[in-house]
Amino acid sequence: MTGFLLRPESDPAWPAKRLAEARAVIADVAHHSDHLIRLACKVLARHGEGEEEREDARRLLLIVDARRPLRARRSDADDAEVRR
Numbered sequence: 001m002t003g004f005l006l007r008p009e010s011d012p013a014w015p016a017k018r019l020a021e022a023r024a025v026i027a028d029v030a031h032h033s034d035h036l037i038r039l040a041c042k043v044l045a046r047h048g049e050g051e052e053e054r055e056d057a058r059r060l061l062l063i064v065d066a067r068r069p070l071r072a073r074r075s076d077a078d079d080a081e082v083r084r
Contacts, residue, residue, distance in 0.1 A: 018043060026060065037064050 011017075025032050025040035032040075041064065044057035 015047065019047060019049075026057070029060075034064050034068065 022040035022043040025036055026044065029037055038061060041057045041061035045054050045061060048054040048057055
């Protein structure tokens with residue numbers, strides 16, 4: 001997933017490439033870090049093609065987050081509050 005952070009305005013295929021990368025991570029979830037899986041789930045939950053794909057991504061995100069220690073989840077929640 002090389003292009004998540006930078007969006008070259010000159011590349012109209014950028015969104016499709018990011019969705020393809022996110023789908024590839026989810027398809028091979030056993031070989032990727034939880035952080036990368038969470039990122040892919042967030043992309044698909046927000047920009048997936050259909051409601052089923054977006055809902056599946058939200059469910060997987062819940063499962064991955066449930067595996068994390070409570071302390072790490074609290075830290076993410078604190079970070080989210082700061083960004084608001």
